[in-house]
Amino acid sequence: MFVRIATERSPRPNSLRDFGMTCSSNTIVSLSEFTYKKGTEVYGEKEPAEYVYQVKVGAVRSYKLLTDGRRQIGAFHLPGDIFGLENDGAHRFTAEAIIDTTVHLIKRQSLEMVAKSDVMVAKNLFRMTTANLHHAEDHMLLLGRKTSLERVAAFLLEMDKRLTAAGVIALPMSRRDIADYLGLTLETVSRALSRLHELGVLGFVGNTQRQIVLQDRAKLASLDLQS
Amino acid sequence: MFVRIATERSPRPNSLRDFGMTCSSNTIVSLSEFTYKKGTEVYGEKEPAEYVYQVKVGAVRSYKLLTDGRRQIGAFHLPGDIFGLENDGAHRFTAEAIIDTTVHLIKRQSLEMVAKSDVMVAKNLFRMTTANLHHAEDHMLLLGRKTSLERVAAFLLEMDKRLTAAGVIALPMSRRDIADYLGLTLETVSRALSRLHELGVLGFVGNTQRQIVLQDRAKLASLDLQS
DNA sequence: CCTGGCGATTGATTTCAATCAACGAAAGAC
DNA sequence: GTCTTTCGTTGATTGAAATCAATCGCCAGG
Structure with missing residues (x-):
């Protein structure tokens, strides 16, 4: 579980741009790439945070x-997303690959070193933490006060914004994952999706139930109440 | 609602120490004090964030x-707590005084200016945001997966840590506030407290139901499951 | 090819918390 | 001080989602 064979890559790291790395601060930062098989753990809760990750391809759940086994997924990490960023030393969640997933790894220590000298990078680390906070704050409202249908509608709208390619939402996660994200059971998620299907809000592509097309975004948005 | 008559105070701000202000960075920062009557709004959601606040006496709810009126309280702010800190310009919550509350106000702009030059202050702003994030992450688990009894137990343990004076938890908030914090109804909160009373876990002080003494912290902790 | 397992849907039933309701006690208003 | 309102508790009932259960379809593996 803890073995991470990091393939070192050639110079000129590129995804560091996402931290706002300027040309002037081209400090050598160890940047590597690794692939996790479906279902494997990227890191565990309370483990020391050695790396920061960026999803290249695939999907990750943080929970x-x-x-007694009850699970709450705090976030899904999709291509482009940075995760595992911890201000203090330890991870707050367990992170697992939902499907085969390739990530960029950045050594946390080296990132912090760069942040010390590069104000832009430091600012962006702060910005990312703030974005995570906002997501968590919105999710508290969903978990504390929304109905099952509202939660599923909100989930679809979030995924629509984050991973639609060619008008199709290709969900990498199972109904159980969605349920554990929304504080529901998988049966309730399934029923809500069926209901939205009946209502003409969405359609399923092909014979898989993980490819969804939104047919009425306005109606979907009206089912999820605004803050 | 928006009138804030800020009483300017004499030099030598003192609560700025909580931002990690060093002696060297004794920049003049406008620091004032203000009292909000019970039930009044400190700021509204989406309002531009002009000030950062620290509770001197009293209590504040952020929601x-x-x-349609459903409310989710994201946090309670008790004496010593800093709130209203927003990285970008706008407030994410509405903040209201639960009881008469006196706060220190710091102009957000001036705080940011100090943060630019004083690394210690900047670091502490980051640390505070991280602490807020951790609280929200833990609260997602509570809202998504815990039973009513577990939620109330967790709430009591949190309050015990934060505002016990002389072994008594003097709650400033109503049952409805607690309910809206825990994603429950006030009746369910009341029943859970009664149940904990029957179980000998807690007692009520005097003839008010807002003063609680924990009589069995171990049993209470066992009722709230660990992460 | 068959077979076993997983994921998803759908139906039947239960359960926990919400809702509806009544009451008593404390706190505020005048 | 009295009146009114708010707060909290408790009981009865309802209801939304959980649980229990059956079935179907799709892969993956032998």
Whole structure:
């Protein structure tokens, strides 16, 4: 679980741009790439945070478990997303590859070193933390006060914004994952999706139930109440 | 609602220490004090964030509303707590005084100016945002996956840590506030507290139900599952 | 090819918390 | 001080989602 064979790549790291790295601060930062097989752990809760990750291809779930196995997924990480960024030393979630996933790894220490000298990078680390906070704040409202249909509608709208290619939402995660993200059971998620299908809000592509086309975004948005 | 008559105070700001202000960076920062009457708004959601606040005495609730009135309280701010800190310009919550509350106000702009030159201050702003993030992450687990009894137990343990004076938890907020923080109804909160009373976990002080003594912290902790 | 397992849907039933309702006690208003 | 309102508790009932259960279809593996 803890073995990470990081393939070193040639010079000129490129995804560091996402941290706002300027041309002047071309410090050598160890940047590598790694692929996790479907279902494998990227890191565990409370483990020391050695790396920061960026999804290249694939999808990752971040979750917390209660001792009896109840699971709450805090976020899904999709291509382009940076995750595992911890201000203090330890990870707050367990992260797992939902499907085969390739990530860029940046050594946390080296990133922090760069941040010390490069104000732009430091600012962007702050911005990312703030974005995570905003997501969590919105999600508290969803988990505390929204109905099952509202939650599923909100989920679809979020995914629509984040991973639509050619008008199709290709979900990498199972109904159980969605349920654990929304604080529901998989059956309730399934029923809500069926209901939205009946209502003409969405359609399924082909014979898989993980490819969804939104047919009425306005109606979907009206089902999720605004803050 | 928007009138804020800020009483300017004499030199030598003192609560700026909580931002990690060093002696060297004794820049003049406008620091004032203001009192909000019970039930009044400190700021509204989406309002531009002009000030950062620190509770001197009293208590504040931060919440989001759905259009139909459902409310989710994201946090309670108790004496010593800093709130209203926004990285970008606008507030994410509405903040209201739960009881008469006196706050220190710091102009956001001046704080940011100090942060630019004082690394210590900047670091502390980051640390505070991270602490808020951690709280929200833990609260997602509570809202998504815990039972009513577990939520109330967790709430009591949180308050015990934060505002116990002489072994008594003097709650400033109503049952409805607690309910809206925990994603429950006030009746469910009341029943859970009664149940904990029956179980000998807590007692009520005097003839008010807002003063609680924990009589069995171990049992209470066992009722709230660990992450 | 068959077979076993997983994922998803759908139906039947249960359950926990919400809702509806009544009451008593404390806090504010005048 | 009295009146009114708000707050909290408790009981009865309802209801939305959870749980239990069956079935179907799709892969993956032998």
